[in-house]
Amino acid sequence: MNTGRVILLGAGPGDLDLLTRKAVSALLRADVLLLDELVDPAIAELAPKARVLRVGKRGGCRSTPQDFIQRLMRRHALQGRTVVRVKGGEALLFGRAGEEIAFLEAAGIEVELVNGISAGLAAAASLGMSLTHREHCHGVSFVTAHAHDGGRPDWRALAAARTTLVIYMGMQRIGEVAAALGEHLPAATPAAVVQWASTPRERRLVATLGTLAAEAREAGFGSPAVILVGDAVGLARAQPAAASLPRPRHVRN
Template sequence: MQPSASNRFGKVYLIGAGPGAADLITLRGARLLAQADVVLHDALVTDEMLELCPQAVKIAVGKRCGRLSTAQQFINKQLVDNARKYALVVRLKGGDPMLFGRADEELSALEAAGIAVEVVPGITTALAAAAATKQPLTKRGVARSVALFTSSTAPGESDETRIPDSDTLVQYMGGKEAVLTAQRLLAAGRPADWPVVVVENCSRDDQRILRLKLSDLERGLSDCEGPVLVMMGESLRTRPGFIEQQPGLPVPACLSA
């Protein structure tokens, strides 16, 4: 659909796709996908998620750590150009757009071009991983604070990992940085048996959960190929009678229709 004559630009929605499973997108996000004229989506957005927008032109603008990916400036230009051609443009991002999603750069580009933009939040992977593993990130008397961090950096920025001081730590894109992260935490005085839970491909059919100690993490996660989240802290110590969670349920009919 073309923008109306009274409004020469369409509207752009930055939508959080959630951690992977198609039924973990919000109802608002799914409704907008079903109405979208064009969808610019991340590499981590699944085929099942894209089935929610069969009518839309789909443009892959994936960014994966350590792989050939689309430059952010080009993505910004694509958003502006498509808003000049279509009435409803969706930028579909894994997790939540406002957390490690480069939303500031895309919002700035759209605002500078005078294009209306709205953000639709998504379930960030840290919360989905806590649910999948049945491990709360906070625990009364044990963990009152949670820090989310990443070692991924912008061009020209120092790659030195800044590890926050918090009861529970959650490292996004932490697979390649596992050894260095563990070494720095051990050097800072964290105990060798500090609980670590690694979630690969969170909420997907091929989800994998690894339960380690900090000393194990120091040996690395070389066998992890999918997106990895590393959670660390006393709140992650397993409870008596703990039963591991299996992968999620099928997509409800109301979203797959």
């Protein structure tokens, strides 16, 4: 039997209308579909011949071990199947894709990459702001507050870079993140949180670095959410903390 392949696919932040045509084509070819925790289960409707396996991974919750997921992909691919590993957001951004690529290629398995829209980009779109507004920043920095080794980012260096900060996996330590950045940035620095970006459950909060953590906790914001900090965030659309943005659900034929 010929060796199959694995497709690492970014499913975007939740709205299935944001899937690319390339992603839909990959789903149609799938024999096995491995779905992350935050992926809309309805995506399986776009993979009609696939066996669907839930391999949830979510911070602070019981998760499918990474080693098990990798061995599962290898086993099905070596049996000649097309395996589509569906990740929320962008597959190559904080999704452990590097580990999976190395593991699979070491086994002689072809890996295809299909990009998706990251939650950080969807959050910025929901806020109606540019992450790289040239009058307010020098660029954008994507950073995780949940380091693999238990450490924390170099907040001083990130603050000094004058970029818009897009912080993933930071809600469980939002107070710590805000306090650490507050040592290097003014308390009045614009900041925001967008939870469940692009989905019907979306909520957004626009505040300042000094008030962000308290306002987010008071309004009940939690994961999955993206934190944005920087002068460019000052151009975000103001919205009451508890507001939800109604969005059309994915229309299926």
